[in-house]
Each structure stands twice: as structure tokens, then as C-alpha cells.
Amino acid sequence: MNPKNIRIKDIATKAGVSEGTVDRVIHNRGKVSDEAAKKVQLVLDKLKYKPNLIARTLGKNKNYKIAALLPDHSNDDYWKQSYDGIKLGEIQLAQFGINFSVDPFFFDMHSKESYLEASLKLFHSKPDGVLVAPLFSFGSKPFFKKLKEARIPFILINTQLQEVGALSFIGQDLFKSGSLAAELISYGLTKPSTFAILHIDEDLGNSVHLQEKEHGFENFISQQHKQQGHLVKSFVLGSPESETFIPQLREVLTLQNLAGIFISTSKGHIVAQLIKQSSAHIRVIGYDLIRENLTCLQNGTIDFLINQNPMRQAKLGVQTLANQLIFKKVPPPLHLFPLEIITPQNVSTYLSHEGNQSGISI
Amino acid sequence: MNPKNIRIKDIATKAGVSEGTVDRVIHNRGKVSDEAAKKVQLVLDKLKYKPNLIARTLGKNKNYKIAALLPDHSNDDYWKQSYDGIKLGEIQLAQFGINFSVDPFFFDMHSKESYLEASLKLFHSKPDGVLVAPLFSFGSKPFFKKLKEARIPFILINTQLQEVGALSFIGQDLFKSGSLAAELISYGLTKPSTFAILHIDEDLGNSVHLQEKEHGFENFISQQHKQQGHLVKSFVLGSPESETFIPQLREVLTLQNLAGIFISTSKGHIVAQLIKQSSAHIRVIGYDLIRENLTCLQNGTIDFLINQNPMRQAKLGVQTLANQLIFKKVPPPLHLFPLEIITPQNVSTYLSHEGNQSGISI
DNA sequence: AATGTTTCTGTGTGCGCACACACTTGGCCA
DNA sequence: TGGCCAAGTGTGTGCGCACACAGAAACATT
Numbered sequence: 001m002n003p004k005n006i007r008i009k010d011i012a013t014k015a016g017v018s019e020g021t022v023d024r025v026i027h028n029r030g031k032v033s034d035e036a037a038k039k040v041q042l043v044l045d046k047l048k049y050k051p052n053l054i055a056r057t058l059g060k061n062k063n064y065k066i067a068a069l070l071p072d073h074s075n076d077d078y079w080k081q082s083y084d085g086i087k088l089g090e091i092q093l094a095q096f097g098i099n100f101s102v103d104p105f106f107f108d109m110h111s112k113e114s115y116l117e118a119s120l121k122l123f124h125s126k127p128d129g130v131l132v133a134p135l136f137s138f139g140s141k142p143f144f145k146k147l148k149e150a151r152i153p154f155i156l157i158n159t160q161l162q163e164v165g166a167l168s169f170i171g172q173d174l175f176k177s178g179s180l181a182a183e184l185i186s187y188g189l190t191k192p193s194t195f196a197i198l199h200i201d202e203d204l205g206n207s208v209h210l211q212e213k214e215h216g217f218e219n220f221i222s223q224q225h226k227q228q229g230h231l232v233k234s235f236v237l238g239s240p241e242s243e244t245f246i247p248q249l250r251e252v253l254t255l256q257n258l259a260g261i262f263i264s265t266s267k268g269h270i271v272a273q274l275i276k277q278s279s280a281h282i283r284v285i286g287y288d289l290i291r292e293n294l295t296c297l298q299n300g301t302i303d304f305l306i307n308q309n310p311m312r313q314a315k316l317g318v319q320t321l322a323n324q325l326i327f328k329k330v331p332p333p334l335h336l337f338p339l340e341i342i343t344p345q346n347v348s349t350y351l352s353h354e355g356n357q358s359g360i361s362i
Numbered sequence: 363m364n365p366k367n368i369r370i371k372d373i374a375t376k377a378g379v380s381e382g383t384v385d386r387v388i389h390n391r392g393k394v395s396d397e398a399a400k401k402v403q404l405v406l407d408k409l410k411y412k413p414n415l416i417a418r419t420l421g422k423n424k425n426y427k428i429a430a431l432l433p434d435h436s437n438d439d440y441w442k443q444s445y446d447g448i449k450l451g452e453i454q455l456a457q458f459g460i461n462f463s464v465d466p467f468f469f470d471m472h473s474k475e476s477y478l479e480a481s482l483k484l485f486h487s488k489p490d491g492v493l494v495a496p497l498f499s500f501g502s503k504p505f506f507k508k509l510k511e512a513r514i515p516f517i518l519i520n521t522q523l524q525e526v527g528a529l530s531f532i533g534q535d536l537f538k539s540g541s542l543a544a545e546l547i548s549y550g551l552t553k554p555s556t557f558a559i560l561h562i563d564e565d566l567g568n569s570v571h572l573q574e575k576e577h578g579f580e581n582f583i584s585q586q587h588k589q590q591g592h593l594v595k596s597f598v599l600g601s602p603e604s605e606t607f608i609p610q611l612r613e614v615l616t617l618q619n620l621a622g623i624f625i626s627t628s629k630g631h632i633v634a635q636l637i638k639q640s641s642a643h644i645r646v647i648g649y650d651l652i653r654e655n656l657t658c659l660q661n662g663t664i665d666f667l668i669n670q671n672p673m674r675q676a677k678l679g680v681q682t683l684a685n686q687l688i689f690k691k692v693p694p695p696l697h698l699f700p701l702e703i704i705t706p707q708n709v710s711t712y713l714s715h716e717g718n719q720s721g722i723s724i
Numbered sequence: 725a726a727t728g729t730t731t732c733t734g735t736g737t738g739c740g741c742a743c744a745c746a747c748t749t750g751g752c753c754a
Numbered sequence: 755t756g757g758c759c760a761a762g763t764g765t766g767t768g769c770g771c772a773c774a775c776a777g778a779a780a781c782a783t784t
Contacts, residue, residue: 005459007740018764023742031762052459054416055740058769097367097414097770173711180707188550188645220707283550338715339708345542345582346701349535353700369770380734385772393732417770420739459740 006047015043026051053327063099064325066090066318067127069119071109071135077290078266078310079109079133082157085314086131092315093322100322103127112136119143123150129321130154131314134161137208153324155317155331158310159209168320168331170313172339174209177306178216178262180339181285184304185260186221192229193259195221196252199236200267210264217262231257240270253278260285266308269293272301289342289350297344307340307350368409377405388413415689425461426687428452428680429489431481433471433497439652440628440672441471441495444519447676448493454677455684462684465489474498474568481505485512491683492516493676496523499570515686517679517693520672521571530682530693532675534701536571539668540578540624542701543647546666547622548583554591555621557583558614561598562629572626579624593619602632615640622647628670631655634663651704651712659706669702669712 008026012019017036024032025040026049032040043049068086073079086102093100105122108114115136122130123146130147134140134156144164147154153167160169185195197217199210214234221230233255237248249271252261260283261275268286273296275282285304286293296302316335323329342350370388374381379398386394387402388411394402405411430448435441448464455462467484470476477498484492485508492509496502496518506526509516515529522531547557559579561572576596583592595617599610611633614623622645623637630648635658637644647666648655658664678697685691704712 005456005461005740008742009740019741020743020764021762024763027742029743033762036762050457052740053457054419054459055769056742057416058420058771059740059742061742061769094367095412095415097416099367176707176711180705183705183707336711336714338702338712340700341703341705341708343542343545343703345538345545346703349538349698349700352698367770370772371770381771382734382773383732386733389772391773395732398732414770417739418772420741420769421771421773423739423772 005052006049007052008049011040011043011047011049014047015039057096057098057326060326061099063101064128064322065125066100066102066129066131066321067122067125068102068104068131068314068317069115069122070104070106070131070133072106076109077292078288078308081288081290081311082133082314085311085316086318088311089315089318089322093318098322098326100318102131102318109135112139115140116143123147127152129325131317131321132156133158135159136206137161138206140164153321155320157313157317158308166333167324168333168335170317170320170335170337172308172337174212175216175219177339178213178218179220180216180341181213181262181304181306182217182220183224184341185262185283185285186224186228186230189228189230189259191259192231192257194231194233194255194257195259196255196261197232197234198252198261198263198271199234200263200265200270201237201239202265204236213264240267246274249274253282258282263287266290266293268302268305269296272296276301289347294347294351297342297347300344303343305342305347307342309337309340313337367414368411369414370411373402373405373409373411376409377401419458419460419688422688423461425463426490426684427487428462428464428491428493428683429484429487430464430466430493430676430679431477431484432466432468432493432495434468438471439654440650440670443650443652444495444672444676447673447678448680450673451677451680451684455680460684460688462680464493464680471497474501477502478505485509489514491687493679493683494518495520497521498568499523500568502526515683517682519675519679520670528695529686530695530697532679532682532697532699534670534699536574537578537581539701540575540580541582542578542703543575543624543666543668544579544582545586546703547624547645547647548586548590548592551590551592551621553621554593554619556593556595556617556619557622557624558617558620559594559596560614560623560625560633561596562625562627562632563599563601564627566598575626602629608636611636615644620644625649628652628655630664630667631658634658638663651709656709656713659704659709662706665705667704667709669704671699671702675699 008019008022012022017040021032021036022040025037070082071079073083083104086104090100090102103125105118107118116139119140130152132154141164148165156166156169158171160171197214202210204210218232221232235252237245253275263271263286266286266288268284269292272284275284284302286302287306288308289305293302293305297305320331324331370381370384374384377384379402383394383398384402387399432444433441435445445466448466452462452464465487467480469480478501481502492514494516503526510527518528518531520533522533559576564572566572580594583594597614599607615637625633625648628648628650630646631654634646637646646664648664649668650670651667655664655667659667682693686693
């Protein structure tokens with residue numbers, strides 16, 4: 001630190017060339033003789049030149065355009081938080097004088113066509129970087145292929161797709177997420193018990209991520225509790241508005257030795273009340289700090305929430321794109337968030353912590 | 363965003379003065395006529411001028427010197443992580459071209475004299491900002507008073523002291539931390555049970571923070587479980603090396619209906635094995651992701667850990683000072699970290715998450 | 725009236741980098 | 755021999771800000 005930072009100028013002097021040449025070597029702009037390039041590279045390595053990232057942004061006066069492909073959140077608190085996350089990222093980058101506008105492109109989360117249509121629109125806006133929540137894994141391959149061909153870096157959040165060439169995936173380990181739910185739901189139980197997994201208003205076939213959670217849950221129960229004789233049953237419930245919803249739920253509640261219900265999405269608040277009315281001893285585990293779930297946590301109808309932190313995921317996505325585009329920092333291909341356990345006692349500490357973060361940080 | 367950012371130059375033009383005058387108004391350097399100052403301030407407010415923080419650091423070519431007062435960590439993984447945190451903060455700031463050296467000043471965590479001595483040394487090094495883990499609350503007031511008089515901003519981590527004039531406190535809500543431990547330790551229990559709180563190798567009188575945890579724990583048990591007839595007993599155990607340590611521990615283990623033991627520090631690993639040997643049904647809750655505790659979590663001798671995240675606390679401390687000194691961002695007086703619950707199932711997600719964070723972020 | 729003093733104001737420079745531009749070579753052809 | 759091009763090289767400018775310094779204006783002192 002003390003022997004003041006090495007600048008391009010220093011490199012140029014040591015290598016016996018001009019700053020311009022060093023610049024060309026650093027940025028691979030060509031138009032440098034092999035001889036000079038070699039000399040510069042040598043000094044560069046020897047002095048371990050690290051560009052001053054702050055100065056770099058100052059000079060570069062480009063307005064970066066990021067596009068985000070997200071589900072419409074008019075009726076969904078979870079995706080609302082994602083949206084807030086990208087906006088927060090945008091604002092905080094602006095504070096540092098980085099021109100980084102993030103344009104959202106929304107799609108109907110129940111319509112694949114809408115998803116594809118939005119992705120097309122997005123592509124035509126010619127963004128410098130893209131953030132996607134790829135809810136529809138099938139059929140979106142061409143979109144990613146086009147992005148790759150146009151050399152537009154893209155980041156996936158929430159749902160991981162293999163081998164589509166994403167710069168990075170930001171989300172959680174869903175298998176472990178399921179295991180964690182199983183661990184909590186069975187904690188301290190000594191009698192053989194039955195647990196139900198509830199998928200609400202989701203097409204399980206299209207939702208690889210929910211299947212992952214289910215597998216993780218089942219795996220834990222069978223591995224750790226084989227000797228205990230626990231049982232896991234999985235249910236797909238349709239839209240809460242449909243007539244069959246309540247009857248289906250009632251059926252679940254008649255299960256023998258039902259000790260806990262695990263709701264695989266953030267929709268736990270819809271059924272929590274009914275479950276606890278049926279029996280206060282049935283444990284309920286859901287996802288995410290959305291408003292309705294918080295209420296349930298407070299009044300005791302939900303025991304644990306696992307926080308997926310959509311806001312932080314989205315914010316990090318924007319920041320990662322900024323780091324890539326401006327600072328040329330290569331992100332890890334996988335950024336898995338911790339599986340945060342929320343209880344009535346620690347929930348307030350999570351709520352106050354958010355937003356508290358501002359300023360430079362890393 | 364689009365109507366390109368407002369620069370000092372723009373303000374100057376609009377106000378009909380020179381850039382220098384605007385600069386003087388912004389920085390309160392005086393030497394400005396009331397008339398000019400008023401004009402500038404008006405335009406400043408109207409256009410909502412926000413300085414470009416990046417450009418600000420570039421121009422300012424000062425080497426900031428931060429001093430950190432920390433316990434010697436040669437034998438302590440917890441404080442080792444704090445140290446790593448300040449170093450990480452330093453490195454990451456350097457990446458952005460910010461000259462910000464952090465010098466540690468260590469003290470023996472069992473000796474108040476050593477603490478005071480180190481604080482004196484620190485003061486004489488004339489730092490621009492200070493980070494303190496004020497383990498000895500009493501007697502350190504004069505030190506903080508001197509810092510205040512010298513107008514050196516200081517931040518407290520880990521232990522909160524009221525009314526010493528700290529720029530900010532970074533840590534956790536210890537009362538809630540105790541409540542959380544109580545919630546977890548009593549989760550799902552139906553029979554009246556006894557819980558023990560263990561303070562290991564600490565002078566409880568000097569450790570306000572451990573008392574806080576204890577009160578939180580007791581409060582939860584008495585509030586939520588009065589009807590259940592639970593009981594809480596608190597014990598102060600001396601150094602694990604002392605001859606009385608094991609006998610004292612054995613005495614704890616003979617408690618009637620002992621259902622759980624809460625260790626108030628990160629030293630849980632010392633006793634966990636012995637506890638579970640005594641009875642596998644006694645729940646054990648400790649603190650922090652230090653190596654030995656991780657082993658215990660994995661082999662099942664510790665059920666839950668509450669993560670205090672000393673590394674992130676320390677890193678944030680450094681960043682907060684940077685924000686204050688360079689960007690003049692005023693931090694919140696209290697930055698309480700979330701109370702993270704660690705279990706065997708989610709521990710790996712916390713470990714991989716750390717360090718993963720680099721680049722610009724907020 | 726000339727000088728000194730204080731108060732205020734404008735201009736200039738540099739931070740480290742990116743990038744545009746101008747320039748120097750040497751080789752090639754007419 | 756002059757002209758021309760390509761390849762390689764060096765210089766200059768600006769990003770937005772902080773700060774030093776020079777300068778102008780208003781006022782006080784001899």
C-alpha cells in the first residue's frame with residue numbers, strides 16, 4: 001500500500017514506452033509491436049499493476065443500458081422486491097457517478113408466450129447487459145443464444161439454467177433449501193410423523209426449482225429419519241381462487257400424524273391460518289419476508305420462513321453487471337446466497353438491516 | 363438519470379459565479395459573501411446537486427490512516443475473524459484506488475491495563491479514524507473523550523457503549539439475540555424443562571453484553587413459557603484450563619429436567635461434546651462460525667449457532683469510516699446485524715457466501 | 725493619495741485513466 | 755526521388771472534483 005500505487009505512467013517509464021502503448025497492451029487494442037508488447041507485459045506482471053477502478057469510470061463516459069426480464073409484480077410481493085432490488089442497484093450506482101440505467105421488461109408469470117414476447121422486445125432495445133429471471137426454462141434457449149452471439153453478458157437470478165452461457169447465476173441452492181426446511185420441520189420430534197409439501201398455484205412440470213426443493217426435503221427426511229419412520233407427501237394445489245382449493249387443502253389436513261407442512265413458495269400465508277386452525281401443533285414453514293408472511297409469523301401461524309432475499313439477489317445482479325461492464329471484473333459463475341432462517345424472534349433484525357446498507361462497500 | 367448529471371460547473375453557471383465559489387459553499391470553507399452563498403445554495407437545492415463521489419476520491423489524494431483497537435487474536439478465532447474483516451476492507455478499498463491503510467493495535471482481552479495502554483498508543487499514531495472493540499466499558503471513557511476533542515471519528519463494533527459520542531455502533535441486538543436462543547432452545551418442547559446459560563471464561567461484571575444476552579434469554583422463557591413452567595439457571599465458568607472447570611460443568615449437567623444449554627460466547631465447542639455425552643437430548647446453542655464450532659455442528663454436538671459475523675462487522679466498520687471520511691456520508695448511529703441462525707443444513711451456504719462478495723456494491 | 729489589509733472571487737492544475745488524434749517510422753510503388 | 759500507405763508510437767484532452775494560488779474589490783491606515 002505504502003509504496004504508492006503503480007500507474008500506467010509508471011509502467012510506461014519502466015518499460016521505456018509511452019502511456020499510449022501501455023494502454024493498448026492493457027486493453028488488447030492491437031497496433032503494438034511484439035517487442036513492445038512483451039516489454040510492457042513483463043513490467044505489468046512484475047509490478048503487479050492493478051488499474052485504479054475509480055479513475056477508470058471517470059474517464060469512461062458511457063451510459064450503460066441494462067435490461068431486466070422480470071415477472072409482472074402487480075400482484076406479487078416477491079417479484080416486487082426483485083424489482084425494488086434492481087432499482088436500488090441503479091440508484092446506488094448513480095450515487096457514485098456511474099451512468100447505469102436499468103430498464104425492466106415485464107412478463108405474465110403464467111404465460112410462456114408473454115415471456116418470449118418480452119424477451120424479444122428486450123433484445124431489440126440493444127442493452128449492454130441483461131438480468132433475467134428465467135421462469136420458463138424450456139423454449140428460452142434461443143433467446144440466450146442470441147444474447148451470446150451479440151456478446152451481451154447476461155445474469156440469471158432465482159432460477160438456475162445450466163449451459164446457456166450465463167455470466168453468472170445468483171440465487172440459492174434449492175436442494176439444500178428443501179433439506180433445511182425438513183431439518184427445521186422435524187427438529188426435536190421423536191414420534192413417527194407425516195409431513196406435507198404444498199406447491200401452490202404452480203405448474204410443477206415447468207418449475208424445476210420447486211422440484212429441487214422437494215427432493216431436498218425428501219432426501220433429508222429419508223436420510224436422517226429413516227429410523228424414525230417419517231413420511232413425506234407432496235401436493236400440487238391450484239389457484240387459491242379455484243373452487244377445488246379449499247377441499248384439496250382439507251384433504252391434506254386429514255393426513256395421519258401430520259406434524260408439519262412445507263409450502264414451497266412465498267404463498268404460505270394463504271394456507272397458514274387454516275392449518276393452525278386445524279391443529280396448532282402442525283408446524284408450518286414457508287418462504288420469504290413478504291408482508292403477509294410477516295403477519296403470519298407474528299401471530300404464530302407460520303413457524304419458520306426461509307428467506308430468499310429477492311431484493312438483494314436483484315441488486316447484486318445489477319452490481320455484478322456493473323462490475324463486469326465497467327471494471328471488467330469477472331464474477332463467480334455461481335453466487336449462492338445463504339439460506340436465512342427467519343423466526344418470530346429474529347425477523348425484526350432482518351427487516352431493519354435491509355436498506356441500512358449504503359455507501360461504498362464490497 | 364438521463365438529463366445528465368449536474369456538475370459543479372453547471373451550478374456555477376446557473377448561479378452566475380465561478381466554480382471556486384460553489385466549491386467553497388459546498389465545503390463550507392467560508393470566504394464567500396452572504397449574497398453569493400445564498401445564490402449558490404438556492405441553485406444547489408433547486409437542481410438537487412449530488413456530488414459525483416467517484417470524481418471526489420480521484421481528486422482527493424490523501425492517504426487516510428485508520429487505527430483499529432482489537433483484542434489479540436493469537437488464541438481466538440472470533441477476533442481473528444474481526445481482524446480479517448478490517449484487512450479485507452482495506453484491500454477492497456485499495457482496489458478502488460482509495461488509499462486507506464488500517465493499522466491494528468492489539469490488547470490482551472483479559473487485561474484492562476493492556477487495553478488502556480494500546481488505546482494510548484493508538485491515539486499517538488494520529489489516525490484519521492478509529493475502529494474500537496471496547497471490551498472494557500469502564501475506564502475507557504477518557505479515551506473516547508480525547509478522540510472527540512481531536513475530532514477523530516470512531517466506530518464501535520461488537521459492544522455498544524452509550525453516550526461516548528461514537529459515529530456509529532456496528533453489532534447486534536444482544537437482548538434479542540438471547541431471546542432468539544431461548545426461542546430455538548425451547549422450540550416444540552411440551553414438558554416443563556430447565557435451561558442453563560453458560561458464561562465461559564468471562565468476567566460477567568465487566569461484560570455488559572453477556573448480561574444482555576442473558577436477560578433476553580430469561581425474558582423470552584418467562585414471557586412465552588410461563589404457563590409451561592420452564593426454568594432458567596445461569597452459570598459463570600472460569601477458564602477451561604482451571605481445575606474447577608470440569609467439576610462445575612458436571613454440576614450443571616445434573617440439573618433436573620435439563621433440556622438445553624445456551625453458551626453465551628463462541629466457546630461452545632469446549633463443552634458441547636461433554637454435554638451430549640451426558641445426554642443426547644440436551645439441546646446446545648452457541649455462537650459464531652469459528653472452526654471448532656463448525657466441527658461440533660457437523661457431528662451433532664451443537665444444534666444451533668447464532669452467527670455474529672465478526673468479519674462482516676469489522677469490514678463494514680472500515681467501509682463506514684471510508685464513507686464518512688471520503689464521501690462524507692453520515693452513517694446510521696446504529697447498524698444492527700441480523701441474527702443469523704446456523705444449522706447443520708445451512709451452514710455450508712453461509713461459508714461459501716463469505717468472500718464471494720467483491721466488486722462495487724453498496 | 726498612496727499604501728496596506730481584509731474579504732471575496734476566479735483560474736489553473738492534478739488525480740489516473742480512456743480514447744482520439746497526430747505523428748514517426750519503414751516499406752513499397754510509381 | 756517523391757509520394758503513399760500501413761504499422762507502430764507518442765501526445766493531448768476530458769471526465770468531475772478538490773484545492774492552491776493569483777487576483778480583484780472594498781475598506782482601513784498612514
